[in-house]
Amino acid sequence: MKTALLQLTSSDDPVQNLEMVRSMMVEAAGQGAQFILTPEVTNCVSNSTTRQREVLQEEENDISLAGLREQAAALGVWLLIGSLGIKTHDADGRFANRSFMIDPNGQIAARYDKIHMFDVQVTETETFRESANYRPGTTAVVAETDFGKVGLTICYDIRFPHLHAALAQAGARIITVPAAFSPVTGAAHWESLLRARAIENGCWVLAPAQTGEHPKTRGKTRQTYGHSMVVAPWGEVLIDAGTDPGIHFFDLDDSSVTEARRRVPSLTHTRPFDGP
Template sequence: MGKFKAAAVQMRSGREPGRNVVDFEALVREAAGKGAHYVQTPEMTGAIIRDKADRAAAFALEGKDAVVAAARRLAGDLGIYLHVGSTGILREDGKIANRAYLFAPDGSLAARYDKIHMFDVDLDNGESWRESATYEAGSEAAVADIGIARLGFGICYDVRFPQLFRAEALAGAEVLTAPAAFTRQTGQAHWHVLQRARAIENGAFMVSAAQGGLHEDGRETFGHSLIVDPWGRILAEADHDEPGVIVAEIDTALSAQARQKIPNLRNAREFGVANVAAPPALRGAAS
């Protein structure tokens, strides 16, 4: 158990990875300058591009990706754990992954995670997304050590699937993450409650860096990067959609305390669901 400072970097990534890397580096350096031991950036740090052809041209293999190279160098230069919330990566098979990276303070790669749950939705006012048309879904959760804490990975839409975070908490994660590019519509309705719920039900911190504002490709994201403690209290929030950095202290003892007070990780029981062919008759109903 121990204490450290965590930072969430809020961005407004455009269509050009080179420009986004410049912004990424400046914000990560700002976070490290505020004493952060662990720094997280949002989903799609490298580029947000609606057009399929432009997107395919912008994304590169991991060994040639500008965000990956910059993150590796920055983590080593600054002596921090640097978590790229995600970026688009061209796989060897020609498919694209929505992939997160964690780099250690010596610049080595500590973990990868490919987003599992694809954002395939039809919202109000004609807003529709089909992430599975572009990205290949991951199939494996990830937990990694960041020195004095264990970190569990999620990306954006994953936050709506509590079983992922429960599995990571059971694997020892005291800090859970959901870096995102939440739409403005869904963010206004659900962002805060989902982040707080995942923290409360797992007795874990939630650190979620976000994209925010009107992007070059026309989409709008909600912003409001959050750091939430295991009791569901918001420790830090970017209360806007502008680029910036938030920082809060993580004390893993608070995770242990929350899990001792409400030991739902231990108290969970296996159960089945009865297949009821017809609803039961109502007793006392008028005939």
């Protein structure tokens, strides 16, 4: 199945971002893509809580979700919206970082809220406290599609092998890792982590990413690593998209999952053990 990763440089303007993504979807489908994936925070990349409160919306009113569902239906494609920043009804006012699998009729086949929050000090001048604005999800999700089961993760989740193992053991043959990775940690760890999760689980790892310096209305400038990546079940990197925005195509072949798991059936060798 022809599949397309969209590498984006989203701004903090959801209206502008929606127009950009819809146009790229049309181009990707026009070249034969039946499954299209977008990165984390497709609708708004911003370091400003004030700006996020101005432009983010509840799921039922979100223009990005509605517009992308409509576009998927018009094109008759599967769409992984890597994630959207979504307002919630939580008392503390925190948002959700939510991924959506959209079917070719524009219906929501699955939704997943990012479980692991990126609360780190990368350098002396670069600190992230994702949990200050986003509340963590609590449930792992496998989406049912007509091309197989897809495990949903988001960005920082990639550092937690047990999540990916749980998805694979629940039947996932593809795991999605939409991201807005830091340039510092991206250069050090991105490829290694993606390849490890693919090899451990004998599955496809599809990682559409944000890239470059993101246009902003207010707040600090945000930069992301790019290098959207496709890793095959045996660990081969089939796509490294570099740092330019664009569309990247590949053929998703389920038989390679079967072959990788036949050669090293580690998912069937998991054993319980006592703690140290």
